[in-house]
Amino acid sequence: MNAVAIFDIGKTNKKAFLFNESYQIVWENSVNLAETVDEDGFPCEDIVALKDWFLSCWEQMKSQTQFNLKAVNFSTYGASFVYIDEEGNPLTPLYNYLRPYPEKLKNKFYTKYQGEEVFAVKTASPVLGSLNSGMQIYRLKKENPEVFDKVKYCLHLPQYMSFLLTKEGFTDITSIGCHTNLWNFNKMKYHKWIRKQNITEKLAPIHSSEDAVIIENDIAVGIGLHDSSSALIPYIINFEDPFVLLSTGTWVITMNPFNDKKLNFEELQNDCLCFLHYKGKPVKASRLFAGNEHEIQSLKLATHFDVAVDSYKHVLYDKAIITELRAKFKQFTKGDSKILKDCPFNKRDLSDFENYDVAYHQLMLDLIAQQIVSTNLVIHNSPVKKVFVDGGFSKNSIYMNLLAEAFPTMEVYAASMAQASSLGAALAIHKNWNTKPIQNDLIDLKFYKH
Structure with a gap:
């Protein structure tokens, strides 16, 4: 049976699924991983534990002889960057988007770029501190310039998961576009502050969410999606x-x-x-x-x-x-x-x-x-x-x-529907692995009369 593997990484729950060509779940696995702390003692995702769980689950999926694994994709929570070096190793903890943001640094940033109101409208991003993930990059550059210099790519979490299999760095539009302070919605391109702060080259090339990279055994690997967009x-x-x-x-x-x-x-x-x-x-x-x-x-x-x-x-x-x-x-x-x-x-x-x-x-x-x-x-x-x-x-x-x-x-x-964000991630790369047409009964509807 042909199948697509989907990893759905939530803040607390990490889930893995195999869907058949009719988009029914035929295998699943889930785990709750204990958090660790960053250098300030603030709780954060344990990136090593996440990577270990993912790779062992991936091996388990490949060893299921009743499935012919054709593709894999990722749906994860947003506002989270993994900073990797030339070898692909993370250089910092996977900082939590709830981590308090230094007030002084925030004020310096907005003062430099036309103030909160103008900037927020341009980037469609309410002022949310670390939840604006672009501000996390800005902070790393200002507070740890020597670490920042070693960064090859700043990868949003879905793209890091994909990188673990493809060894290729990509940026996906659904991650950039979600209250990150990175995207100018008027011009539909990166906001100019990225270039002015010399961050552009640290951002991997943008690829379509429908793209996939072929790895060994002809498996198509999607580049991953932000979970709300995926749903x-x-x-x-x-x-x-x-x-x-x-x-x-x-x-x-x-x-x-x-x-x-x-x-x-x-x-x-x-x-x-x-x-x-x-x-x-x-x-x-x-x-x-x-x-x-x-x-x-x-x-x-x-x-x-x-x-x-x-x-x-x-x-x-x-x-x-x-x-x-x-x-x-x-x-x-x-x-x-x-x-x-x-x-x-x-x-x-x-x-x-x-x-x-x-x-x-x-x-x-x-x-x-x-x-x-x-x-x-x-x-x-x-x-x-x-x-x-x-x-x-x-x-x-x-x-x-x-x-x-x-x-x-x-x-x-x-x-x-069962597992909307996982299903969305599977559908995004449909053309890369599934020859059947997409059925129109994936969602159960109940009508309410007024």
Whole structure:
């Protein structure tokens, strides 16, 4: 059986899959690797442990005689650089994107390059310190010039994984394009600060996300993708009508591949950004910390009503409760962006609600009020017809029904597929290994009427 291997490297979970030509998972392996610390004692990925796990898993995959391994690709978290020397060895720890960024250095940088507002708009990157991965390179150059001089390439993590097999350095557009401070979205090329700081030659050549390098046994090795961009690929391939995708987890990220309007500073301040999808087109996105908020508030509700923490899983959408709540309490329906800063439910008095189910319906009303504002920031003036929701909230009937009601002119669907970012990485290199056409039933959809 012909198969493609995919390594999906998350911050906590590292997963490996084999997909057959119909994109079904036929083999899997996963591991949680312990973190190590950098020179400041800040926790970070153990690059040696990651490399060892990857190479042993790769050997295991190749030894499965029932599979004919045709290709491999990578989907990993972003904002993380591996600095390699001429021999391909990492020169520094794999710094954590949550590592505090020196205020003085940050101010020096933005002062030099037209200030935060102008720079953020040009690079579609909110000011996020180490999460702007280009700032990590700038820091290395300024704080450790002797190490920086030894750098052959600064490789984003997906491209380092690919390098381990091909020994070739590449840069991929989905990694550069995601709030890195590296890309000028007005000119669709690197921002000039890269050249001025003599960093250009340390960045490997840009290659298409659909490219692959052939290694021994005619295996095609993809150059890897940033995981959020990768998760969007199955949707871009399957649907021609303009859509937005709400990817729901700790964050709810609304992604609109059909909005090419330039970002403005107000949008950036409201947690909007742009990234580049696998064909190099800008995707406007907004973020809302809604999954995290849901976790905090459902814990509060469980304590107050003395029920199990996961009781919300058994609460089904009840239109009568919604009607009653709307009549009784102030609701937030106006598109005021101030609502994004703090969930209205925080100010609710839990003793106002007669039971857990009623209180939980109000929590969902308040989260949806925030979601409408966040999602409208990226739908604005674009021809979107469909809304897809994947991840945790897609299984929540109250969330889905309220969302469908909030967007009456659109078709709202709960979408589910196994391992979206892994599937996207496999589909990106389809032409390099799979002779079958891509089926159009990779995503299960459930329609919600408003």
